[in-house]
Amino acid sequence: MMSLEMAAGWLARSRLQELAVEAALENIPRATFIVSATGAVERSNARGRALMQAGGAEALRALRESLREPGQNTAFEISPLFTYGNVVHYLAVQRSPNEPAADRHAIAVHRWKLTFQEARVFAHLVNGDPNREIAAKIGCAERTVELHVTRILQRMDVENRNAAIAKFWTSL
Numbered sequence: 001m002m003s004l005e006m007a008a009g010w011l012a013r014s015r016l017q018e019l020a021v022e023a024a025l026e027n028i029p030r031a032t033f034i035v036s037a038t039g040a041v042e043r044s045n046a047r048g049r050a051l052m053q054a055g056g057a058e059a060l061r062a063l064r065e066s067l068r069e070p071g072q073n074t075a076f077e078i079s080p081l082f083t084y085g086n087v088v089h090y091l092a093v094q095r096s097p098n099e100p101a102a103d104r105h106a107i108a109v110h111r112w113k114l115t116f117q118e119a120r121v122f123a124h125l126v127n128g129d130p131n132r133e134i135a136a137k138i139g140c141a142e143r144t145v146e147l148h149v150t151r152i153l154q155r156m157d158v159e160n161r162n163a164a165i166a167k168f169w170t171s172l
Contacts, residue, residue, distance in 0.1 A: 026110065029103075031059075031094040034081065039064035042089060050106035051094070053119075063092055108168055112155040121148040125161060126168045 025032050025045040034043040041063070044052070051059045066074035067090060076092040105126070109119045117138075124134040131149065135142040149161065158164045 028093060033063060033076075033092045035063065035067060035090050035092055037067075037088070037090070039067050046106040046110035047094075047103060050109065053116075066092060104168065112152070114152065114155065118148050118152050118155075121145055122152055125149060125152065126165050128165065 021034075021043065025034070025043060025048075028045055029047075031047040031051040032045045033041050033048050035041050039060075041048075041052075041060070062075035066076035066078055070078040074095070076094055079091045079093075081089045081091055105119070105123055108114070108122065108126075114122055117140075120138050121134055124137060129137070131142050131145045135145045138145075153160065153164055156164050156167055158167055
């Protein structure tokens, strides 16, 4: 029987390992996933999440194809992750880098902890699109875009849109 102290220590080590895996994934400069043998995505870094947001079905198909038939001509480089001598999961790293703006966007979303809708607005904001145009593109009211822009500026700790655009292109 496990004592309360032993259980607390085990849980603390488990959480620490979880945080270490998350930090390691975020430091890989390409879309990266930890997947099960069946192709189920268990974890991903910000670039991986952005890739799934942009083209989820196609990205998942490419990921599973790379898992089934690993090789040089696949979209992802596959590496087995061992647990007590058994392959339980795989590390899948995208072979070709994302477009630089998409990469920056994924990092920005993670760094400034933007919600899904804020991330959608932010992608248009950094291209210089006005609120009315953003609202039309993402299918919401212009006032909703204004609210998202206000929250984005607060999270980025900048005064205005121009400062947000400058920070996006210079600080990541």
